[in-house]
Amino acid sequence: MPSELFVRIVRSQEMNIAVGSKAVVEPQGVGERFASRFVGWSPHKYMVLSLPTVVTVRDHIYDGKKLVIRYMSCDGLVCGFETVVQGAVFTPQRIVLVDYPSKIAVHNIRKGKRVSVFFGGEITFADKKCACYILDISLDGCQIAMDTAHDCVSLLKIGDDVIVQFVLPGLEPVKYSLSGTLTRALDQKNEACRHFGLKFAPMPDSESKDLESYITDAERFMTSSCSLDK
Structure with a gap:
């Protein structure tokens, strides 16, 4: 849906981030940017982000300095906001406090809406099957997400063609079987499981309509599990 590809402005309550989420911090007027992570926040007061060990960071992060912070939300959206440094600490830990934004810019890089879910399925690839x-x-x-205790998980790699099978909760018990390609391995701290992004191949209209109906209903009744406190 083309309309979803435009940038829109939303309230900061819709940031949808979690502690530890990655961010990119860009000091205005400098031309440099550095990787960071969200450490915490107090709604409508301040946000705390980590600072890298790069020496030049000290030259660009100081009280009153304007920053642009970009990140990917839990909803898979590219977001950004402007803020101002309240203060920075370089020892014993390197962190920066910035103003809590009143609004953020959101850009949906996906063609369709995505909803958070949790149900079981099965991945088939190279004559192997693995629960997911x-x-x-x-x-x-x-x-x-797949349990690393299964031997087949270690064999998966980016670019592999797979088939994912599942039953959509709340609908008639139909087992859907969709082809797709593994596009990325997601970064996670839990070594007991591996997370992958899977891009679907074109699917039959009947399955597409069922999935669209499920997503619409799920979006109405579910709330994000990592929204900021209001």
């Missing part, structure tokens, strides 16, 4: 969990889903693809 679907963590989010859209008409374009889904995110899956």
Whole structure:
């Protein structure tokens, strides 16, 4: 849906981030940017982000300095906001406090809406089958989690063609079987499981309509599990 590809402005309550989420910090007027993570926040007061060990950071992060912060939300949206440094600490830990934004710019890089879910499924590839969990889903693809205790998980790699099978909760018990390609391995701290992004191949109209109906209903009744406190 082309309209979803435009940038829109939303309230900061819709940031949809979690502690530890990655961010990119760009000091205005400098031309440099550095990787960071969200450490915490107090709604409508301040946000705390980590600082890298790069020496030049000290030259660009100081009280009153304007920053642009970009990140990917839990909803798979590219977001950004302007803020001002309240203060920075470089020892014993390197962190920066910035103004809590009143609004953010959001850009949906997906063609379709994505919703957070949790239900079981099965991945088939190279004549092997492995249980999985679907963590989010859209008409374009889904995110899956797999237990590393299964030998087959270590064989999966980016670019592999797979088939994912699942039953959509709340609908008639139909087992859907969708082809797709693993597009990325997601970064996670839990070594007991691996997360992958899966892009669906074109699917029959009947399955596409069922999935679209499920996503619409799920979006109405579910709330994000990592929204900021209001």
